Amino acid sequence: MKAIGGYFELELSNNKEYHSNAICLNSGRNAFEYILRAKEYKKVYLPYYTCEVMLEPIEKLNIEIEFYSINEKFTPIFDFTQLGKTDVFVYTNYFGICDKQVLKLSKEVDNLIVDNSQAFYSIPLPNIDTFYSPRKFFGLADGAYLFTDKKLNLNIKQDISMHRVQHLLGRIEKGAEEYYKFFQENDNKLKNQPIKRMSELTKRMLKSIDYDDVAYKRRTNFKTIHNILKEFNNLTFNLENTSVPMVYPFWISNGSELKKVLINNKVFTSTYWENVKDWTSSGTLEYEFTENVLFIPIDQRYNEKDLLLIVDLLGLEKGRITSA
Numbered sequence: 001m002k003a004i005g006g007y008f009e010l011e012l013s014n015n016k017e018y019h020s021n022a023i024c025l026n027s028g029r030n031a032f033e034y035i036l037r038a039k040e041y042k043k044v045y046l047p048y049y050t051c052e053v054m055l056e057p058i059e060k061l062n063i064e065i066e067f068y069s070i071n072e073k074f075t076p077i078f079d080f081t082q083l084g085k086t087d088v089f090v091y092t093n094y095f096g097i098c099d100k101q102v103l104k105l106s107k108e109v110d111n112l113i114v115d116n117s118q119a120f121y122s123i124p125l126p127n128i129d130t131f132y133s134p135r136k137f138f139g140l141a142d143g144a145y146l147f148t149d150k151k152l153n154l155n156i157k158q159d160i161s162m163h164r165v166q167h168l169l170g171r172i173e174k175g176a177e178e179y180y181k182f183f184q185e186n187d188n189k190l191k192n193q194p195i196k197r198m199s200e201l202t203k204r205m206l207k208s209i210d211y212d213d214v215a216y217k218r219r220t221n222f223k224t225i226h227n228i229l230k231e232f233n234n235l236t237f238n239l240e241n242t243s244v245p246m247v248y249p250f251w252i253s254n255g256s257e258l259k260k261v262l263i264n265n266k267v268f269t270s271t272y273w274e275n276v277k278d279w280t281s282s283g284t285l286e287y288e289f290t291e292n293v294l295f296i297p298i299d300q301r302y303n304e305k306d307l308l309l310i311v312d313l314l315g316l317e318k319g320r321i322t323s324a
């Protein structure tokens with residue numbers, strides 16, 4: 001029987017989840033594992049340009065892997081006629097701005113997995129296996145949403161998140177730097193986990209988010225910074241009307257230098273992904289992206305004033321980037 005009365009728990013809302021029809025799991029990589037198991041794929045085509053944790057399930061299940069390259073529009077350079085019946089092609093919706101590429105691939109590729117870890121708001125396409133890692137968009141410790149038509153006959157345990165949330169609480173009271181090590185530790189705890197059901201804590205946190213507000217802020221911030229930086233950005237893209245971006249990718253020849261300038265001024269930008277430098281060689285596009293694309297935060301915590309401060313730090317002057 002459920003306990004009634006006594007002390008209170010953390011006060012969280014109980015609204016609707018954004019992906020309310022999804023299978024709720026513990027992490028993006030485990031959602032990927034779920035698909036690989038359910039569909040019994042024998043070979044995975046994975047982009048060079050992705051996160052190394054995507055290898056975990058492939059290695060765990062001992063599946064053959066081959067990497068493929070992308071071009072400057074984040075489009076795969078790949079001959080799809082070579083895909084066999086038991087092969088699967090994985091595509092990442094990069095930074096939440098590749099919905100068009102996803103749509104095109106969904107029409108061309110029979111066995112496709114869409115990795116929407118960076119595209120929380122992108123709606124899954126019918127009959128396309130798709131997964132999400134919501135902690136890339138919100139303050140959460142873990143969790144994943146999965147859309148697939150084949151259920152695994154597994155008795156899956158429910159995850160427990162309460163030992164992985166110190167960084168979320170600590171950042172509020174002590175600041176980002178002091179709790180960065182807890183973030184890293186908690187991130188590491190997600191490694192080599194079995195497939196589990198999403199924890200109750202993460203589910204409640206996901207039910208507490210104002211999804212419309214977050215989407216509006218991210219899109220507004222993205223457009224604001226794109227208006228300023230697009231003339232310097234070696235990447236060209238359009239934000240689709242329904243896309244909600246994760247970060248603003250800014251490719252500039254001295255990106256790695258500018259990243260240091262930002263860090264020295266307490267503007268922390270992620271690197272996507274350090275492992276790509278081990279998987280590729282210098283001179284490839286993926287290596288260059290990892291080295292020189294700056295990922296400017298445009299999320300719900302920030303407003304125009306914050307963005308202008310970042311632009312200022314980049315040393316944008318009279319049509320030129322001058323710092324570094």
Ligand SMILES: Cc1ncc(COP(=O)(O)O)c(C=O)c1O
Pocket residue numbers: 026027028029030050051053054092115117118132133143144190
């Ligand atoms: C593109 C991409 N796919 C998948 C994942 C895995 O998600 P999770 O950390 O929830 O397992 C990550 C990051 O970790 C990622 O960046």
